Amino acid sequence: MRYSGFRVIAEALTGHKGWTPAWRDPAPQPAYDYIIVGGGGHGLATAYYLAKEFRQARIAVLERGWIGGGNVGRNTTIIRSNYLLDGNEPFYEFSLKLWEGLEQDFNYNAMVSQRGILNLIHTDAQRDAFTRRGNAMILHGADAQMYTRDQVREMYPFLNFDNARFPIKGGLGQKRGGTVRHDAVAWGYARGADGRGVDIIQNCEVTGFRIEGGRVLGVETSRGYIGAEKIGVAVAGSSSRVMSHAGMRLPMESHVLQAFVSEGLKPLLDGVITFGAGHFYVSQSDKGGLVFGGDIDGYNSYAQRGNLPVVEDVCEGGMALMPMIGRARLLRMWGGVMDMSMDGSPIIDRTEIDGLYFNGGWCYGGFKATPASGWCFAHLLATDTPHPTATAYRFDRFRKGLMIDEKGVGAQPNLH
Amino acid sequence: MIINHPLLGPRDAQEFVYFGDAALIARPDGLSEGAEATFHDYLYLRDNPAGDHRELWYHEQGDRSWLVVTRNTLTHDITAVELARDVARHMGRGR
Numbered sequence A: 001m002r003y004s005g006f007r008v009i010a011e012a013l014t015g016h017k018g019w020t021p022a023w024r025d026p027a028p029q030p031a032y033d034y035i036i037v038g039g040g041g042h043g044l045a046t047a048y049y050l051a052k053e054f055r056q057a058r059i060a061v062l063e064r065g066w067i068g069g070g071n072v073g074r075n076t077t078i079i080r081s082n083y084l085l086d087g088n089e090p091f092y093e094f095s096l097k098l099w100e101g102l103e104q105d106f107n108y109n110a111m112v113s114q115r116g117i118l119n120l121i122h123t124d125a126q127r128d129a130f131t132r133r134g135n136a137m138i139l140h141g142a143d144a145q146m147y148t149r150d151q152v153r154e155m156y157p158f159l160n161f162d163n164a165r166f167p168i169k170g171g172l173g174q175k176r177g178g179t180v181r182h183d184a185v186a187w188g189y190a191r192g193a194d195g196r197g198v199d200i201i202q203n204c205e206v207t208g209f210r211i212e213g214g215r216v217l218g219v220e221t222s223r224g225y226i227g228a229e230k231i232g233v234a235v236a237g238s239s240s241r242v243m244s245h246a247g248m249r250l251p252m253e254s255h256v257l258q259a260f261v262s263e264g265l266k267p268l269l270d271g272v273i274t275f276g277a278g279h280f281y282v283s284q285s286d287k288g289g290l291v292f293g294g295d296i297d298g299y300n301s302y303a304q305r306g307n308l309p310v311v312e313d314v315c316e317g318g319m320a321l322m323p324m325i326g327r328a329r330l331l332r333m334w335g336g337v338m339d340m341s342m343d344g345s346p347i348i349d350r351t352e353i354d355g356l357y358f359n360g361g362w363c364y365g366g367f368k369a370t371p372a373s374g375w376c377f378a379h380l381l382a383t384d385t386p387h388p389t390a391t392a393y394r395f396d397r398f399r400k401g402l403m404i405d406e407k408g409v410g411a412q413p414n415l416h
Numbered sequence B: 001m002i003i004n005h006p007l008l009g010p011r012d013a014q015e016f017v018y019f020g021d022a023a024l025i026a027r028p029d030g031l032s033e034g035a036e037a038t039f040h041d042y043l044y045l046r047d048n049p050a051g052d053h054r055e056l057w058y059h060e061q062g063d064r065s066w067l068v069v070t071r072n073t074l075t076h077d078i079t080a081v082e083l084a085r086d087v088a089r090h091m092g093r094g095r
C-alpha cells in the first residue's frame, strides 16, 4: 500500500477500514540467500537497500526482540556530517544525502528535519580546530559555517555567553544537520524491505553459527536452524556477544549511554546545540520535550540503564550552557548499549569466515549513519567489494596502524 | 555503584577512573617472538563479556591504588574487589 495525502483523506472518509499492517509477520523459511542478524536501523536499512538497489534474492532480517527496540529507538536522533578525517567524512556526507531523499524513497514520514546543528566554541584553540574541521567538511562537499559570538547570540539569546570559565566565543554550524524521528526510520525501512519481499522475523534470537571448513552455512536461532549463503551481522551493542559464537574477539567494548527528555515546553529551541566545554547536546522534539544527553557512563555494560553520576554530570552541562533548563522537569531517561570501538570509528567488513560479514562499532554516533551503513553493507554483501565511501572501515586497520581516531585518544573505548 | 575498597571500605565509584579488562595486567613481552601480533591482540581485542567481568579501576580521588573489580555487566553487581598489586603478584609479575 502506498501512503499519500490522498490515501489519508480516502481512509478518513471510509472509517479507516482499509489500512493494512505495515509489514508481514512471516515464519522463518528453512534457507535464504541473505540473512541479516539484527533488526535495528542498520540491519533493516541493509535489507532494504539490498533488495532495492542490489539483488532480487531471498532475504531475511532476524531480530531477537522487536524491531526498533534497540538503539535505533533509544537515541537522541541527531544527524550531521561534521567529521574531520578522510576515512569518515565522505561516508557521513553520503549518509546525509541519503537522509535528504529518504522519505520519498521509502514512502514513509520519518520527519527528517534539517533544523541545523551548532557546535559551540569556548576557546581560541577550539576555534582553530573547528575552522579546520569546517574546511575539511567543505572540501568533502558538505556544508559548514563559522558563526561569531554575536551571530550565535542572535540565534540563541538564552545561552550563557558570559560563563566565567566557558564563555561562548562562536560556533561551527551545519545547516543541513538536524534530527529525524528515530522509530519511524526503523518502521520505514522495515515496511520498505517487507514490500520488496524481505522476511522480517521478530522474536528470533541468533544463538550460534554453523561453520564448516571455514565457511558459514547458517545460523542457529531460538526458532530453529536457518541456512544462508551469506550472513551479515549488525547487532550494535551485542556485537561481541554474537561474533563470539563464530569464535571472534572484536576490537570493541560495550558501554551504556543515557538519554533524557524534559516535560513538554513551548517552542524555544529550533536547532541542535552542542556544548563545547563539557559534553552536552540538546534539541527540542516536535512534542516539545527537550531531548538531551552527554557522556557515556564509562564502564562495560549490557544493562541498558546507567547510573546517577552521569545524570548529575549531564544536568550540570545543561545548566552551564542554558541556565533556564533548570526550570524544566526531567520526565524520562533511559540507556542503550553502545558498541564502542577502539578508535571510535565503525567496521563494515568481511570476516575471515567465508560468507560471514560484520557491521558494527558505531559508538554513540551510529544513528546518523543508518542510511549509508545500510547501503554500504548491502554493497559489500552483494558485490564482495567495499563501497567507495566505506573502504577505511576494515578490521585490519588496527593491525596496519590505519586507525580513524577523530578524537586522538587511542585504544581507550570509553574516551571516544 | 559502590566499590568496596579492600583497604578503605565502601567508596563511591565516582572516586575512581575506569580503565578496562583486567587482562590488561598481563602485558606481553615486547622482545618475544611474534610480539607484533601479540601486542595487536593485547591492545585492541577484548572479550567484552555479558556477565562477570574482571576490570581495572584506579582510585584517583582516593589512595591512588589500582583495583581489580569483578562486576556483572548485565546487573552492575560487584562481587569481588582485590588490589591489582596482589593480582599481578599472583600472576608472577613484579618483584
Ligand SMILES: Cc1cc2nc3c(=O)[nH]c(=O)nc-3n(C[C@H](O)[C@H](O)[C@H](O)COP(=O)(O)OP(=O)(O)OC[C@H]3O[C@@H](n4cnc5c(N)ncnc54)[C@H](O)[C@@H]3O)c2cc1C
Residues within 6 Å of the ligand: A037, A038, A039, A040, A041, A042, A043, A062, A063, A064, A065, A066, A067, A068, A069, A070, A071, A072, A073, A074, A075, A076, A077, A078, A079, A204, A205, A206, A207, A234, A235, A236, A237, A238, A242, A257, A258, A259, A293, A334, A335, A336, A337, A338, A362, A363, A364, A365, A366, A367, A368, A369
Ligand atoms: C542514548 C543514545 C543516544 C544516541 N544518540 C545518537 C545521536 O544523537 N546521533 C547518532 O547518530 N547516534 C546516536 N546514538 C547511536 C545510535 O543509536 C546507534 O549507533 C545505532 O542505532 C546502532 O545501530 P542499530 O540501529 O542497528 O542498533 P540497534 O537498534 O541496537 O539494533 C541492533 C539489534 O540487534 C538485535 N540483536 C542483538 N543480538 C541479537 C541476536 N543474537 N539475534 C538477533 N538479533 C539480535 C537487537 O535486539 C537490536 O534490535 C545514540 C545511542 C544511544 C543509546
